[in-house]
Amino acid sequence: xxxxxxxPKFRVLKTGQSMTLLCAQDMNHxxxxxxxxxxxxxxxxIHYSVGEGTTAKGEVPDGYNVSRLKKQNFLxxxxxxxxxxxxxxxxxxxxGGPGPNEQYFGPGTRLTVT
Amino acid sequence: xxxxxQHNHHVILSEAASLELGCNxxxxxxxxxxxxxxxxxxHLQLLLKYFSGDPLVKGIKGFEAxxxxxxxxxxxxxxxxxxxxxxxxxxxxxxxxxxxxKYIFGTGTRLKVLA
Numbered sequence: 139x140x141x142x143x144x145x146p147k148f149r150v151l152k153t154g155q156s157m158t159l160l161c162a163q164d165m166n167h168x169x170x171x172x173x174x175x176x177x178x179x180x181x182x183x184i185h186y187s188v189g190e191g192t193t194a195k196g197e198v199p200d201g202y203n204v205s206r207l208k209k210q211n212f213l214x215x216x217x218x219x220x221x222x223x224x225x226x227x228x229x230x231x232x233x234g235g236p237g238p239n240e241q242y243f244g245p246g247t248r249l250t251v252t
Numbered sequence: 253x254x255x256x257x258q259h260n261h262h263v264i265l266s267e268a269a270s271l272e273l274g275c276n277x278x279x280x281x282x283x284x285x286x287x288x289x290x291x292x293x294x295h296l297q298l299l300l301k302y303f304s305g306d307p308l309v310k311g312i313k314g315f316e317a318x319x320x321x322x323x324x325x326x327x328x329x330x331x332x333x334x335x336x337x338x339x340x341x342x343x344x345x346x347x348x349x350x351x352x353x354k355y356i357f358g359t360g361t362r363l364k365v366l367a
Contacts (some may be wrong), residue, residue: 169353178261180342180359181296188353196354205361228295230351238284239353245296250285 140164144229150250151219159214159247161229168234170212171196171241172204173215174225181228187235188214219251254279256345258358263361265333266366273328273361275343285326286344286355287317296342313337334366 144159161170168189175183183196187206201223203215212231216223226248229239257276265271285302285306300311307319317328326343343358 160366171355173357178359180258183354186354232294233303234353238286238301240286240298240301241296241344241355243288245295 142229142242143217144227144244144247147245148246148248150252151216152252154183155219155248156217157219158216159227159229159248160247161212161214161231161244162210163193163208163212163229165231165233165242166209167231167242168209169232169239170206171230171232172202172214173228173245174198175228175246176225183216184227188204210232215230220249221247223249224251225249254334254345254347254356256356256358258341258343260359261359262362264364267343268332269337269365271328271330271337271363273334273341273343273363275326275358277324277326277343277345277356278310279324279347281346284346284348285317285319286346287311287315287326287328288342288344290340290342292325292339299328299341305311306340325337326327335365337347337363338365339363 142163171186172184176230185204190209193204205213232239232241285297285344288296290296302319340360340362344355
């Protein structure tokens with residue numbers, strides 16, 4: 139099992155450009171999440187999904203959109219990148235059933251917006 | 253709003269010293285609790301979790317944590333740290349609200365262990 143994978147690992151964008159980050163999981167998890175990690179601020183939830191075809195806003199959704207067309211994939215889009223979106227982005231998944239739903243994290247995408 | 257506080261932002265210890273990292277949360281209902289570790293340049297990995305039962309939970313690499321419901325705390329401990337424990341540690345809380353599985357993370361504690 140690859141677990142949770144993210145593409146790309148690194149990216150540099152100019153202000154105003156768009157891009158899509160791909161997250162894939164092979165654990166048949168129902169729930170998937172996108173976080174951003176900034177120094178001194180921990181992980182902040184951008185958007186999440188509780189199943190195929192569903193998405194919901196997290197703590198910091200502005201400037202981002204997501205889609206979950208297939209259960210195993212969760213895409214994060216930046217329509218018009220801004221320097222404030224420079225961050226490390228982590229995708230995570232959890233199985234979503236009863237019990238302690240630990241999250242499994244991907245390796246992260248380091249995005250720089252100039 | 254629900255929140256998780258990790259009061260120690262940076263901790264420096266010598267090898268063999270004991271470690272205790274604080275975690276407090278603000279939510280009055282039932283919660284699942286987690287500690288994650290992020291080694292330099294890597295993604296977050298689960299150290300331990302609490303769901304129910306014995307409030308003292310043991311995790312990997314000799315870590316343990318104690319859930320004290322009356323104090324809304326879930327502090328992480330290790331009796332004797334090693335240089336390889338140098339990492340950032342995150343406490344996370346999942347309030348058990350029907351139909352949602354959202355996690356709230358603390359801001360992290362960066363631990364440096366001196367050899």
